[in-house]
Amino acid sequence: MGGAPVAGAGAAPVDGRARFCCAGCEGAHALVSGLGLDAFYRRREAADGSLRPPVEGPVPDITPHVRAEPRGGHSLELMVAGLTCGACVWLVEQALAAEPDVARARLALSTRRLTLAWDGPAARANDFVALLARLGFRTAPWSAACLRASEDAEGRALLRALGIAAFGAMNVMMLSVAVWVGGDMGEATRNAMHWLAALIGLPVVLVAGMPIYRNALAGLRAGRLTMDMAVALGVLATTAMSLSETLRNGPYTWFDGATALLALLLAGRVLDRAARRRARQAVAELLALQEGMVTRLDAEGAAQAVPVAALQAGERLLVAAGERLRLDAVLEAGEALLDASATTGESLPRSFAAGEALPAGAVNMGAPFTARVTAAAADGSLAAMARLLERAEQAKSRFVDIAERAVRFYVPAVHAVALATFLGWWLGAGLPWQEALVPAVAALIVTCPCGFAIAVPAVQAVAVGALFRRGVLVANGTALERLASADHAVLDKTGTLTEGRPTLLPGPWSEATLREAASLARASRHPLARALAAACPEAPAAAGVEELPGQGLRAADGRRLGSARFLGTAGPDRGLSLWYAAPGEAPVAFRFADRLRPEASAVVRALGGLGLATELLSGDAQPAVASIASRAGIERWAAAVLPAEKAARIEALRAAGHRPLMVGDGINDAAALALAHVSACPGDGTDLAQSAADLVLRAEGLATLPGAIRTARRAQRLARQNIAFSLAYNVVAVPLAVAGLVTPLIAALVMASSSLVVIGNSLRAGKEAAWTS
Known part of the structure; x- marks a missing residue:
């Protein structure tokens, strides 16, 4: 660390800037320097240990978008452009976490929203934006409209590049087939075919590959090796080899491999974007509920149409019949009939009396009413729910952490394998350098870890989105992994097994x-x-x-x-x-x-079928608890249990080697929910219980709990399958490529196909079978 030479560069400073073997070493140097331990580096000749170029042009002032936190400090939400995989997310988070005053830096790959909190002044936001710019990432204040605009622009660029690459690959392939089968073809005819292939292939490679080249160049400027760099090198090296063979009228060229690789890679990225768009749909639906105009009432009662973002807490609004309530509010007078199915999953409209809290996102099914806003759009329940979904999609579970660590070490290894392959065939086997490049390029292409990088995040994103659409909000990203391994269920009575309305x-x-x-x-x-x-x-x-x-x-x-x-x-x-x-x-x-929930006994049976032993803990008197336990089919139960005793029971189960799932809805359940291996709360539970739980069953009742467990277990199986497939693919493909048994074209087909297999397998996490089987 801190001195290993970069490929082709020594350890000595270049232009007054120290060189590092990788971005991880550079990050470690920054951390050591930040802790005041610079003496470690004084024995070296490096000046400041950074490969980051200076920021070009002035950094725009981002402080107007900074929010002051109630407990002190500031926060900011940014949209980060230029992300391609989990390694980019890791780099951004680690770079910001190294700043001494940063309290939280969380980046969601699916929505590209960076949530940043720090203890310093608001002006520090400009420093963080400049830091990200030096890493090669573009930023802008986050908004749903900004996300959609960026999505549309990047999507159109990818589709345009895919169309060009597919057109070029098909035409070059026809020329290549003519050369392959034309054994009696004269040299002049073959040379003409090569030049025609070059005439089509060169513009296609230069134009269609721009999305990949830009990302690779941004990573190179920031001093980091990315998967796009490996792909770009493979494509350009294949094209260079083909051009060299064309100039010397060699027997074969590989323009077909370069163009086919681009077409397949771009097709994979389009499909990956489609998969991520499907996973983002839950967040997009929530944010869409807050968009549009609302009718604000001033002090005199005059109505005015204003954007949702213009309303603040305490202001009054008028909700017409059939209109959607876009903000959290309290009903001022009368009665309201609301359809809250979009956010709670309730199938029937519900009546609200004066003074009751009204859920944002609900549709007014009755007469017009007036309400007082309790939270602005950015601070409301819909925005908070969207942030929880993003956090859940990108949280670092055990599998995600393993995959990201492997990718960070894997990318430099890819380049080392390709270089060793070239040197082995050129210097060891004595082949001409042009021929030695063929297996080296094939190895570079076939070892691209695209499939491995998305093996786990894709499954997690699809599963979280599928659960949300079925009424389960995953509030903690590691909850899926823990829910899949739960083996014991502890249920509260009032409000959980029963309706909570005596x-x-x-x-x-x-x-x-x-x-x-x-x-x-x-x-x-x-x-x-x-x-x-x-x-x-x-x-x-x-x-x-x-x-x-x-x-x-x-x-x-x-x-x-x-x-x-x-x-x-x-x-x-x-x-x-x-x-x-x-x-x-x-x-x-x-x-x-207190009536038993209609689905309670069926849920208890389903939990037993999933291998979870079930018990009931309640603070109520013994006769009531005994009656409910008997009707629900629960054999083990305890009455008059205090909150501390519930928590003690959870700790006892964990000490005995169990992984308890705690389900409760009350304030007295919060401690047990927090101590459990994994926890869930019904959608009508208290705020404290919902904040302590890992999952919130938004649809009223427990009916969604068994399906959530099945989906979590299926997601873990699919994640293991993706990792195993990616590892097996490399174990088989890399030796074949190094041995010269795989051409660049075959390498392109195999590598792109592996990514498509991983994406397709990940989409199975959201299938209906995962919910019902």
Whole structure:
């Protein structure tokens, strides 16, 4: 490190700048220097250890797009152009992470969104943009419109290049076939065929290969070897060999190999973009829900159509019948009927009362209503969900990390193998250098690690997108790997196995008693108190009511509502119950029932079929827990379990060698969710539970959980298959190419086909069979 010569260069400084063997060594030098350990390098003659050229032209001021964080520091979202594989993502993240004040640098390959947070001033953003420019990447403030524009431009460029390459490859191939089969062809005719092939092939190679050459040149300027460099060298070397053979009227040329390689590579990239576009569809759909115009109401109530981005928290908006609610808001008055299927997966519209939070992305199915915005578009739930999806697609699971590390070492090895092949045939075997170049170029082409680089990220991106479309939000990128290995399920009861909406059962109390108890219940948000209040909606709210957490309610006139212990009665708390007592009167019990979710028993059976032992932990009383466990088909259960005891049970399972899946929806489940091997939360769970969980089941209920496990397991199998195929391909193809048994044309066909196989196999992660089988 820090002194190994670059190919063709010594270790001595060049133009006052030190040379490194690879970008990794240069990054290590930067880290050591940043830690103040420069004395390590004082024994060397290098000046500043950088291959990065100075930035050409002024860097535009990016500070207007910087956001101040509530806890201090600043953040910025950029779109990074020029990314081709996971190695580029690694380079950007590592370069930014080496900056001392950077707290977070996360780059999503699928959407090319860079999320950057730092502790310094806002003006530091310009320094980060300049750093990325020196690495060869172009940046712009991130936006959905910017992404689409870039996607359209790059897509058109790729398709145009593919059309040119395919046209040239077909025409050159016809000329090459004539030379191959024309054994009695005279030298003059053969030479004319070669020149015709050159006349077609040279412009095709120069024009159609521009997308690859630009990326290779950007990497070279930044001092890093990329896969595009290997491809560019292979294409240009094949073309140079062919031109040399044309000038000396040799027996064969390989313009067909160069043009076919470009056509197949470009076809693979077009298909790869299509696969990534499919994986990005979930993010695009979320962002599309926020685009367009909304009707803002000013202080006087006047309506004005404005872009979504113009609204801030606290402003009022009018949502017409049939219009989509594009921002998180609270209903001001009346009632709203919303179809939230686009974001929650609910099949039926749901009613919302005044004061309730309205989900962004829902469609107004009823009368027009007014709402107050609770979060701007960039800070709302849709934007947060899109960021979670991107993070999940690009998070570094074990397989992704292995693949990226292998690619970083593999690319320099490709060039070394090609060079050794050339020297072996030229100096060792004594072949002319023109003939020795043929196996060397074939080795350079056939060893391009395109398929290996996308082996795992493609599967992960497709699986995350498929889960989102079926109602499962993967909030943590390593969750798929952990979900696939889960072997024990721990379920909460209220709100998880049950609907979490208890209803009052008939009892021996009078209507007057119910009315008095309901008037106290209106002062509490407890689920049982809300159910009691809902049973008597005409009861007025009592005045002077004090709530004692964990016990009950006490009115100024001495009336009380709560647990049997709070009222001092000897009656046991059997299941879900509230006790009411007025001064001088005997306590009265109100019993409730929480209905089992319709899909609960089927989900428990499905989990068992997947090899997961299931148990139920609940803080409710024993009779209620026993009843639910019996109806759901769960044999192992525990009642009156405190939050700390739930967490202790999870730790005990992990200590015993199990990999528990925790499913819960309440605040009391948050600790257990965080400690579990993997965790999930229903879509109607509390905010704290959802933030602690690895997966959020957006569609109400648990029905999507077994399918998510199947998809995760299928994704892991496909990732292993891709890695195994890529390794097997190189084990077989590289020796054949080095031995001179593979021509550049065959190498091009084989290498491109391997990438297409990996892409096609990755797309299977989103098939319906992965969900239902």
